[in-house]
Amino acid sequence: MKPIYKRVLIKLSGEALxxxxxxxxxxxxxxxxxxxxxxxxxxxxxxxxxxxxGNFWRGRQGKQMDRTTADHMGMLATVMNSxxxxxxxxxxxxxTRVQTALIxxxxxxxxxxxxxxxxxxxxxxxxxxxxxxxxxxSTDTAAAQRACEIQADVLMMAKNIDGIYDSxxxxxxxxxxxxxxxxxxxxxxxIKAMDTTAATMCMENxxxxxxxxxxxxxxxxxxVCGEKxxxxxxxx
Numbered sequence: 001m002k003p004i005y006k007r008v009l010i011k012l013s014g015e016a017l018x019x020x021x022x023x024x025x026x027x028x029x030x031x032x033x034x035x036x037x038x039x040x041x042x043x044x045x046x047x048x049x050x051x052x053x054g055n056f057w058r059g060r061q062g063k064q065m066d067r068t069t070a071d072h073m074g075m076l077a078t079v080m081n082s083x084x085x086x087x088x089x090x091x092x093x094x095x096t097r098v099q100t101a102l103i104x105x106x107x108x109x110x111x112x113x114x115x116x117x118x119x120x121x122x123x124x125x126x127x128x129x130x131x132x133x134x135x136x137x138s139t140d141t142a143a144a145q146r147a148c149e150i151q152a153d154v155l156m157m158a159k160n161i162d163g164i165y166d167s168x169x170x171x172x173x174x175x176x177x178x179x180x181x182x183x184x185x186x187x188x189x190x191i192k193a194m195d196t197t198a199a200t201m202c203m204e205n206x207x208x209x210x211x212x213x214x215x216x217x218x219x220x221x222x223x224v225c226g227e228k229x230x231x232x233x234x235x236x
Contacts, residue, residue: 001043001150001225002041002043002225003040003044003045003219003224003225003226004224004225004226005045005153005154005224006044006046006047006153007045007046007047007120007150007151007152007153008040008045008046008047008048008153008154008155008156008224009048009049009050009143009146009147009154009155009156009157010037010041010048010049010050010150010156010158010220011049011050011051011052011139011140011151011153011155011156011157011158012033012049012050012051012081012085012158012214013051013052013054013158013159013160014051014052014054014056014077014078014081015052015054015055015160016029016158016159016160016214017029017030017033017051017055017081017084017085018055021053023056023057024055024056025055025081025084029131029214030084030085030088031088033085033158033214033220034085034089034092034094035092036218036219036220037049037084037089037094037125037220038089038093038094039221040091040221040224041094041123041125043224045112045134045224046120046204047115047125047126048120048125048126048127048128048146048147048150048152049082049085049125049126049127049128050078050083050127050128050129050139050142050143050146051085051127051129051139052078052081052139053074053075053076053078053079053080053081053139054074054077054193055077055081056077056080056081057073057074057077058074058137066138067135067136068135070135071135071136071137071163072102072135074129074131075101075102075130075131075133076102076131076183077081078129078130078131078139078171078183079098079100079104079107079108079129079130081129082098082108082127082128082233083107083108085127086098086127087090089125094125095122095123095124095125096124096125096127097109097124097125097126097127098115098117098124098127098129099111099112099115099116099126099127099128099129100129100130100133101128101129101130101131101132101133101134101142102130102133103234105199106133108129111128111130113131113149113150116128116150117146117150120150128142128146132145136193136199137197138198138199139200140157140193140194140195140198141195141197141199141201143155143157144197144198144201144202144207145201146198146204147202147207148201148207149207152207154206154207154208154209154210154211155207155208155209155210156210156212156220156223156224156226157193157194157209157210157212158212158213158214158219158220159211159212159213159214160213160214160215162177162212162213162215162216162230163177163178163179163192163211163212163213163230163231164177164178164186164191164211164231164233165177165178165182165233166178166189175236177231178231179231179232179234180231180233180234180236181231181232182233182234182235182236183199183200183202183203183233183234183235184203186199186233187198187199187200187203193209193211193231193233194209194211199233202233203235206234206235208232208234209232209233209234210223210229210230210231210232210233211231211233212229212230212231213227213230213231218234
């Protein structure tokens with residue numbers, strides 16, 4: 001198997017890292033993800049990661065809380081996931097750096113684009129935490145922004161579902177899965193594959209998105225090597 005991309009940005013949902021327990025971190029899930037990233041890294045692919053924080057905290061949980069405070073708590077949750085992923089990757093011998101949009105130099109570097117690009121050149125995995133550093137922005141938006149900034153060949157969104165459907169397959173057994181869909185259709189039809197801001201950003205910068213299921217065996221490797229998997233969102 002050979003990769004078709006040189007540089008990828010992988011967005012992992014926090015919930016996916018929680019596994020079946022639904023909260024916290026499932027070490028078996030992390031181990032499976034790390035094994036795949038290790039193989040992709042060995043292929044010479046430059047890997048950036050953005051990880052959500054929903055397995056610890058989601059901003060909308062704080063219904064009686066100031067939105068900015070709740071969102072900042074969510075950013076801190078992404079740091080916990082990022083440090084766990086860094087530790088797991090480095091135990092596999094993969095040099096990794098965590099960069100945060102909020103300054104916390106005791107545990108991670110501040111996010112600096114040129115430094116991130118230098119890490120890629122040195123063969124390091126870069127994990128970008130704290131979203132965009134701004135409230136009212138999802139980690140989908142952060143992933144789209146970072147993918148644009150690092151000029152990734154593709155934004156890969158590893159989800160709990162194996163692609164994008166015309167309706168919720170959990171509620172509608174007749175839901176139809178898309179193999180390919182345009183950004184305009186995603187936005188126009190209100191498809192909840194990614195938030196509108198993220199979709200618009202990728203559309204304007206012509207970065208394709210591949211949404212696929214993390215649970216499928218070797219799904220990250222298959223995605224990087226161009227096998228038919230999940231759903232492609234692009235401008236075509």
